Amino acid sequence: MNGGTQNGARGSKPLIPQGQVLARPASRGLVYGSLLGGFLLTALPWPQTALWLVPDFVLVALVYWNIHAPRMANLGLAFVLGLAVDAAHGVLFGLHALAYCSATFVVLMLRRRLENFGPSGQALQLAWLFLAQEALVLILGLAFGREPDWRYLAAGAVTAMLWWPASALLDRLTGRAAAADAEGG
Amino acid sequence: MSQASHAPMFVREMGASARFALYALACLVLAVLDARYDALSLVRSGLNAVIHPAQQGVAWPFEFLNEAAGFFVVHGELKQDNARLVQERGLLQARLQDYEALKAENERLRTLSGLPVPAGTRRLPAEIVQTAANPFSRRVIVNRGSMHGVVAGRPVVDENGLVGQVIRVHPWSSEVALITDRGQASPVVVTRNGLRLLVSGMGSDSLLEVRYLDMHADVKDGDELVTSGVDGVYPPGLPVARVMKTEPPRLTPFARALCQPLSGVGRHRHMVILLADSTPPAGHAPAPQAATPSAAARGAAPAQAGAAAAGETGRAR
Numbered sequence: 432m433n434g435g436t437q438n439g440a441r442g443s444k445p446l447i448p449q450g451q452v453l454a455r456p457a458s459r460g461l462v463y464g465s466l467l468g469g470f471l472l473t474a475l476p477w478p479q480t481a482l483w484l485v486p487d488f489v490l491v492a493l494v495y496w497n498i499h500a501p502r503m504a505n506l507g508l509a510f511v512l513g514l515a516v517d518a519a520h521g522v523l524f525g526l527h528a529l530a531y532c533s534a535t536f537v538v539l540m541l542r543r544r545l546e547n548f549g550p551s552g553q554a555l556q557l558a559w560l561f562l563a564q565e566a567l568v569l570i571l572g573l574a575f576g577r578e579p580d581w582r583y584l585a586a587g588a589v590t591a592m593l594w595w596p597a598s599a600l601l602d603r604l605t606g607r608a609a610a611a612d613a614e615g616g
Numbered sequence: 617m618s619q620a621s622h623a624p625m626f627v628r629e630m631g632a633s634a635r636f637a638l639y640a641l642a643c644l645v646l647a648v649l650d651a652r653y654d655a656l657s658l659v660r661s662g663l664n665a666v667i668h669p670a671q672q673g674v675a676w677p678f679e680f681l682n683e684a685a686g687f688f689v690v691h692g693e694l695k696q697d698n699a700r701l702v703q704e705r706g707l708l709q710a711r712l713q714d715y716e717a718l719k720a721e722n723e724r725l726r727t728l729s730g731l732p733v734p735a736g737t738r739r740l741p742a743e744i745v746q747t748a749a750n751p752f753s754r755r756v757i758v759n760r761g762s763m764h765g766v767v768a769g770r771p772v773v774d775e776n777g778l779v780g781q782v783i784r785v786h787p788w789s790s791e792v793a794l795i796t797d798r799g800q801a802s803p804v805v806v807t808r809n810g811l812r813l814l815v816s817g818m819g820s821d822s823l824l825e826v827r828y829l830d831m832h833a834d835v836k837d838g839d840e841l842v843t844s845g846v847d848g849v850y851p852p853g854l855p856v857a858r859v860m861k862t863e864p865p866r867l868t869p870f871a872r873a874l875c876q877p878l879s880g881v882g883r884h885r886h887m888v889i890l891l892a893d894s895t896p897p898a899g900h901a902p903a904p905q906a907a908t909p910s911a912a913a914r915g916a917a918p919a920q921a922g923a924a925a926a927g928e929t930g931r932a933r
């Protein structure tokens with residue numbers, strides 16, 4: 432309704448049909464800022480007993496930008512972020528890098544479909560990806576002779592639950608939420 | 617960058633799958649280099665030096681909150697605490713005098729009998745800046761690194777006992793593997809009868825286990841385990857764990873003992889790194905090094921000589 436009245440008010444210029452309000456393209460600062468924010472959240476001194484429940488904030492931000500700014504959040508960025516996470520957590524080099532690269536690859540393949548869903552629909556579709564990503568890290572570690580703690584699979588589920596609030600927040604920051612409202616109204 | 621989505625007639629750049637395959641290959645090569653050849657420690661400490669300020673910055677508000685909470689302490693409580701601490705300090709000082717006398721005597725006796733004097737330790741307080749979410753081991757990252765003189769392999773303790781071991785050193789931070797880590801085994805001795813054992817973590821915060829215990833080994837519930845010092849890395853006598861339960865062999869030829877760590881592993885933020893003291897070897901080092909081979913040659917006290925040799929290899933490592 433709201434969008435309709437706006438269109439009516441601007442009706443003096445009927446040459447181009449007034450469509451939806453477009454979201455701003457993601458700015459470089461926002462993309463890198465949110466990724467850095469995710470990294471810092473992961474680096475908080477979480478309690479030792481709840482570490483296996485801490486979601487992967489970096490991956491959430493990365494997947495969000497894979498969907499909405501694929502030119503900036505590409506495989507190269509995933510690789511670099513993965514290496515940084517590996518170094519920060521003291522895991523074998525390349526485990527998170529490989530997990531992030533494969534997540535990015537899958538999301539880039541599916542992003543046209545994911546774009547058309549709301550946050551909750553996306554969360555449902557991405558849940559298996561987050562789980563598979565945790566499993567990939569654990570299995571790779573197992574392949575290299577490290578004994579994994581399988582409880583860390585739960586972090587994948589928590590990450591999927593984090594998707595809804597995180598993408599809602601980032602939608603608001605990019606103005607995509609306002610665009611969606613205008614379209615819906 | 618964002619307007620470049622017109623389709624070219626011929627695709628020049630590599631397809632997504634090919635690029636993904638290349639990156640995946642690069643990741644696997646890195647993992648192999650790191651796991652099999654340990655070739656990336658320089659890269660790792662470089663990256664950690666870059667990351668460290670961020671870690672410290674993120675940990676700072678929590679520290680501040682802790683301090684702010686400490687500000688609102690009731691005066692009476694503070695006074696009570698102070699009185700208790702003064703009393704405790706007196707007691708400890710009295711005990712320390714005994715300890716110093718015993719240490720001096722022990723050193724003299726060791727020189728007399730031609731045994732190497734164990735290197736002294738220097739205490740370096742450290743604080744946890746991050747608990748690494750590492751699914752393969754239990755580690756914390758502390759705010760002391762090679763710039764503060766930390767060396768990989770040194771033991772880390774708190775006021776109650778052994779906490780872990782420094783396993784990687786970066787310029788301003790280092791990684792400590794906790795004794796509850798599954799891959800971390802600590803050489804211990806049962807205080808009651810001197811039985812030497814290896815106690816390892818189980819990946820749980822409140823349990824340790826002695827994995828391959830002889831079926832008839834004399835280990836009972838309530839036994840206290842302290843470091844044996846045989847490895848030459850840990851100083852002898854640090855409390856490690858108390859035996860909670862011994863399990864008879866089931867399906868394996870070995871029994872198992874479950875123990876409870878005595879230190880506050882995973883509970884608090886401050887710990888102490890024990891560094892090798894560089895001052896005593898200046899005076900004592902030449903004597904023990906000359907003495908060790910002669911003691912071994914004489915065949916006197918073979919057990920201790922073996923221990924000393926193990927100590928030397930441990931230190932060399």
